[in-house]
Amino acid sequence: MNILDQIVARKKEEISVSKSQKSLESLKNSVFFDRRTFSLKETLIQKSGIIAEFKRKSPSKGIINDQSDVLEVAKSYEKFGASGISVLTDSDFFGGNFEDILKIKNEIQIPILRKDFMIDEFQFYEAKSIGADVVLLIAACLSPMQVKEFTELSHDLGLEVLLEIHTEEELNHFNKNIDLVGINNRNLKDFKVDLQHSVDLKNLLPAGTLSVAESGIYSFEDFKFLKNKGFDGFLMGEYFMKNENPGEAFETFVSNLIM
C-alpha cells in the first residue's frame, strides 16, 4: 500500500471514532461555528501570496520541528505578510491536532487552512467548528463527484476550497466552483519534487484560475521561478519549519521580496 492509501485508511478509522464521540449538533454549537470567515482568494492577491505552514513532521521528512510554539509562529507569519496559515491537523503522520487551530484562531486575522485528508462530510463541520477558513481537497483521494459535493458543503459553511492536484488526469476533478487550485510539486506517492511538472500542469488550467504552487519550495530561486511562471500563491512549510525560529525564517525570506 502506498503512503497515501495508508493515511486514508487510518483517517477512516479516526473519523469513525470522532463520530462516536461528537455529534454534528455539538459541532454546530461550538464557539467558532457561527462566524465570518476570512477569504484566501482575497489575501492571496493583497499580501505576499505565501501560505506559510505549521508542520511538526511528515512521512517524507520525519521530524521537522517539534519544539516551536504554534501561536508564536502564527503571529510572526501574519506580522511579516503571510497571505494565510496552513495548519496540519493530522496527528499520526504529521504531528498536528485541532488544538493548534483553536489556539491561534482568536489571535490572528488572516485565513487559516485546515490541512488534512478530507474524505467525509463530518470533517467539514469539524473544520468550521475549530476555526478554519479554508479546506484542502486532495484529488488523489477523492472522486470528481466527491470534490463537487464537498465544495458545495464547504461553501454552505462559508469555507473556501483549495483543490490539490498533481497529474493531468486529476484536472477532471476541477469544477468552476473551486476557489483555488493547488498544484503539488511533490508526488504524494513517491515524494519526488518537480517544479517544471507543476508549471506544465498550471498551463492547462482555465484562464483566470487562482493557482497555488505547493511543496518543495526550498530557495528564493525556486519561489522566483514559480512566480515568474504565473503562480498566484505559494504553499511553503519545511523551508520555514526546519529552523529553530520559523517566524524569523519567514521574515528573512519575505525581506527578499521587497528588495
Ligand SMILES: O=P(O)(O)OC[C@@H](O)[C@@H](O)c1c[nH]c2ccccc12
Ligand atoms: O514542507 P513543504 O515541502 O514546503 O510543503 C508544504 C505543503 O505543500 C505540504 O505539507 C503538503 C502539500 N499537500 C499536502 C497534503 C497533505 C499533507 C501535506 C501536504
